[in-house]
Amino acid sequence: MAAKRSLMNAAKRRPRLVVNFLTFIALFSIIQLALANQPAKVDLNKLGSGELLFLTDQPGVFVPAPRLSTEVEAEISGIVARVTVRQVFKNETPNWVEAVYVFPLPEDSAVDSLKMIIGDRVIVGEVRPREEAREVYEEAKESGRHASLVEQERPNMFTTSVANIAPGQEISIEIGYSEVLSYDDGRFSWRFPLAITPRYIPGTPKDTEPQGGGWAPDTDRVPDASRITPHYSPDALNPVNLHLELNAGFPLEMIESRYHTAQVNKEGDRYRIDLQTTAGKDFELVWRPKIDYVPAATAFTQTVNGKHYALILLMPPTRERTREAPPRELIFIIDTSGSMNGTSIEQAKRALAMALERLRPEDRFNIIEFNSEAHALFPASVSAIPAKVELAKRFVAGLEANGGTEMAKAIRLALRNPAPRGYLRQVVFITDGSVGNEAELFRLLEEHLHGANLFTVGIGSAPNSYFMRKAAEFGHGSYIYISDVTEVGEKMSRLFTKLESPVLTDIQLVLPPGSEVYPQTVPNLYAGEPVVVSAQVPTLNSIVAIRGQSGGEKWVRSLNLAAAPQGEIALIWARAKVESLKDAMIRGGDYEKLEKEITQVALEHHLITDYTSLVAVDKTPARPEGEKLETAEVPLQVPDGQTIAPVMLKASPAVRVGSLAFASGYPTTATPAPLRLLLGLAALLLAAALFFWRRLGVAS
């Protein structure tokens, strides 16, 4: 009787039991999947060579940094943008603080103004040779006066130092720059970098005292590494307010903020864009004129101190396919270093997979993958037959981002054999460009390309724009950015249009004698790109002609400068001249002579360069004698979609000891095998139990 009742109960319970079983399995599977797909926690291997040291739980010595917020005001008219960046440092610590902040600006920005705003007082900065500016600043800092210094580390990376911020005080630093907008494929764009992807630092650490406070020591290959490797804070959100006035000068067909949701208001023929965000990824505004208003040529002129300047933007002919492109050898270089970890590697893999799809069977190709080491998929390039392309796709699908960024190795490997006879060699370099040894790499490209064309594909939320643009320039190619996985298709097909062939070559400028024009040689133009040159001319009453070869035919355009409108463009010319001199340096020119020339142009035009800085100093001391001043590095916000190695974090518990070099993440050294076996066995046991229970039930 008792047995019967329990059996009945069991039968009644049966459906619930089944549900329980199913729930159990589902739960197990979820746990199991979650564990199996757990990403490696710390696997950035940013390493040099040398010995391992272990540092245990000692707390680091840090100074709490002042809080930073950034206001950006941009005024775009025609083809030039004038931008003011206001960095507001608020010292909420109980100490007197010197704030040091490393920040990005566009790689072609001509920075010429610095204002330090304390309450309602404005102190205007002046340009000085770099060492001199530093001395003036240090002296003011020691004597307790408010002072600020803006130095250039790279054309797209700068440092602001602000001395003697009182407890509770707020000091604003206003930096002004001009730049030429970029124009490609019928669209203008304005890009404002908001984040810095950590740079990889190759080389052997030096024993000398570091020049800056960054996470990397200075090395033989990157002597200023400690200045270009600011720390990050895992919880810092640096707020940014951006206001942009766009006076395009023509009716627009489209205007779009590519990576941020910004407010766009139309006021007459002007547009106003407002955005509140944080410094996690670069901002880009894109706009396209209505088709009838696409400019064929635009020029602006300016006269300063009796000197006349002109900025010319000229559209090349729309391409007509006259000849079939010669067979190509495409060498893809894909960066699989630790900084590509996260969303970047997915964008890069998608881009490369798409490029493989576009190969023609008559093309040859190869893939170089690099991090701490470089590997070629094939020993030499192979014909793009389906079997090889299939193999390449499998190779690409399996790539993971990890390790260092030894770009030089990849470039050498890619270019070690000469291009096969009859083939046009094109190198497509897919990377975030997060390296500190840019100049060394440009030199390497210059030496090894031998007429091959290099195209860069900048990946991620904050690619190194300086590397992208200059590498393509040294490689007589072009560049594109992919910052979001959704735009891979559109951007890659644009790259492929460019790869087909340049639309204008052998470009020559005809200017009145005595003119000084930059760039001195205009690179080949690819589909959709304009000629942009700035010139100093003896008189504005002159006609400029531009000649070139397009599809085997001569192409000539001329422009009357006298009819051109006025614009603030003298500064743009000076900036172009500085860049041209800097290029000559990389190509092995007389270093001292070129440095002198750069300094001279910079002082005349009030420009920040590698050799000149802006410094602003208050007259009266603020910090009482006896009060200590502490230096605090303002940590950066972690760029979107990126993993930052612990060593680069400001809040990291370990301290730097002596001249320690690179820190590494630990490898993941466990597999889910035991868990799987356990789950498998558990399921087996449950199945057996169910089986026996059922047999038992049926029997009785």
Next chain:
Amino acid sequence: MKKRGAWLPGAVAALLLAFAAWQLGAGGYIYLKAQLAQVLLERSWRQARAGVTDARPWPWADTQAVMRLRVPQLGIEQIVLAGVSNRTLAFGPGFMLASNPPGKPGLTVLSGHRETHFAFLGRLRPGDEVVLETPDGRTNRYRVTGHKVVNVNKTRLLLSGQQRDELVLITCYPLSGALTLGPERYLVFATRL
């Protein structure tokens, strides 16, 4: 009532069996791959020894054999691969590329999975000998000096310019019984003889 519910336990049992097969298969595959890969790697290693600079175990591999690890006392012989990515470690222990190759002054770091290749780390005792053979045919002999358990969140792995020849073998900790990847690592130190 019996008729209506009768298929349910059977279906559940079948599901459980399928799940068990999947899990056991996937788990077993990890061990199998670890074993099998070493066989394929032998070939790649022999090629590397013969002077082939880019000897890959299989055509699409993104790694290659860089040295052979031997522990005579324990009868261990393994081919070490370049790099320590998860994918590499599935096939064999990995050489951390940024550390020093054996034979050059500095530190050499190898790491492996605790379930497969580096399961033997717990059996290494001070005084045991560890041998690393490089493709140039040279053997580098090390003597185990001790071990240490570190927490990855509290202890950083730092490389400096100091010049001491040491070998560090890294695997996950606890060495057995753990089902998930924890923050601890087991490190065995050895100095060069």
